[in-house]
Amino acid sequence: MTEPHSDDPWQWPESTWRPIVEHVRAGRSLSPSTWPGDADVAVAVSFDSDHETPALRDGSVTPGVLSGGQYGARVALPRIDALLARHEVPASFFVPAVSALLYPEQIDAALAGGHEIAVHGWIHERNTLLSRDDEFDLTLRSIDTLEKLSGKRPVGIRTPSWDFSPNTLDIIRELGFLYDSSLMADDDPYELVAAGEPTGIVELPVEWIRDDAPYFGMARFAGLRPYTAPGAVLDIWKREFDGARAEKGVFQLTMHPSIIGHRSRLWILDELLTYIRSTSNPWFATHEQLATLVAGKDIS
Template identity: 65%
Template sequence: MSANDQPSPGPAPSGGDAGSTPSWQWPESVWRGHTSAVTAGRPLLPSRWPQGARAAVALSFDSDHETIPLRDGETSPGRLAQGEYGARVGAGRVLRLLERYGAPATFFMPAVSALLHPDEARRYVGEGHEIGVHGWIHERNTLLAADDERTLIARAIETLTEITGSRPTGIRTPSWDFSDSTLQTILDLGFDYDSSLMADDEPYEVVAAGEPTGLVEIPVEWIRDDAPYFTMDRFNSVRPYTRPRDVLEIWKDEFDAAYRDGGVFQLTMHPHVIGHRSRLVILRELLDHIAAHGDVWFATHAQLAGIARDQLDRPTSPETSR
């Protein structure tokens, strides 16, 4: 997801005349078809975490930078500078903070961001972090034809691989959106995991029309994303509405609950959002709070997906289904 980015509407309903028919008039086959197209399947929480940890912490950063205005055809130096802050200032601050805590993280980066800032992309990988696909130019994939969506994601994989020398194994779709063709595209392009959906607190297997896919989902949530709290756009109603320390309290509560459950605390941030001084303070205090527990496993999303994938080999039982 990204700052200054609003969730785009989903694709028009397909099947019969559902596209021109009010949803309350849809036949049952239509609304059931939509709700079963992409769903959460088997939970993939392990019985124990590596290093004897009680809980896992998966930090992620969407390095969107200038791609949000560029995607929308906005070329104002002011709007571009707002994104440039993430590359010029925010990313470096974030990396130094992660080094202080020895915490690996995942950076989902649009290919255009990587082309604009190749040294930054290489630095992520060079310092032991993961780089993942986040679209070509943070495009709105629900507005694309299936072939165009596939082409852009494939180009993004190729670009990130060429720049960093590391082929991404995970994807976070721009704006966390799924079109009718997104899941099949992700499967066809060989990704190990996705991190765009919200059906659980813990990793799970993605199911397509009732069929398990083998794709691991590391779920996200708006309450664990910095952009909804801190986004500012002076030409519309998007305004920061939460004090940074209130966000810290929310995130601490999220972590504490995950720790009690022996589960996963996943967080999504943006260098050009969290990287500002007063906001980086709360990330530092959050990491202090997490690190004080001792028995916590900091993992990249790829490492977490690997542990989750191991659960696919377990025999199913009533305890492993919901």
């Protein structure tokens, strides 16, 4: 990837801005003509099980800060596991390796519930700030850690920063991932293209609209405060789902146990899943199952 030009962006020649834009692009759409069971929508629910890792990454080591992350593992995850079981919904858990090492029981519980374990970095590092060697090393260590704890090599990754460094796509390809779920070029799955070359990597796009953190994030010293009522978030997510169903597409949702798992918030997911079942014929799938299907592989 070409490094940004030293001049102001409005002075960049096309030879500078075009390679930047084309370094990682959305390629062909991968949405199938029909979903399994003749479903009218695919639903992919996911959780980023960050727990204490964002605080540790930032060097915040006081018990008060770390306790908020512990809540996600100690209290929220059991509630979430029970809710998913009641609705018979499989989910994908993107787990930083340090979270998995702190709470190996969360891996066991997820597997017992029929859920997927996928990569979410080592310690929720900002991969866009890393050298290639460091990014590769942390990603490989994350894969090895999750494989050791789960007994299965993960096939999917969501970068902790929801972004790619100049090296991320090459690393994902080299390490043999089936899919990524970090980028936002579409509502539905597509193939990643690197400098005009199709890569075979499936992208399952995320979006801040379908993430709990922007609505409920809290950072005491940064001035970040929750600003959206839970009922309003439910309405937004219902409308996102209704749009996906109308287009026979994918409704992908990202949550964080320490955010969505509180008593005044988990009801949103409960009501949303009830709404999905009552208004459609959904195909609930893990991200791995969805990526396998759209890649044209056998999901049996």
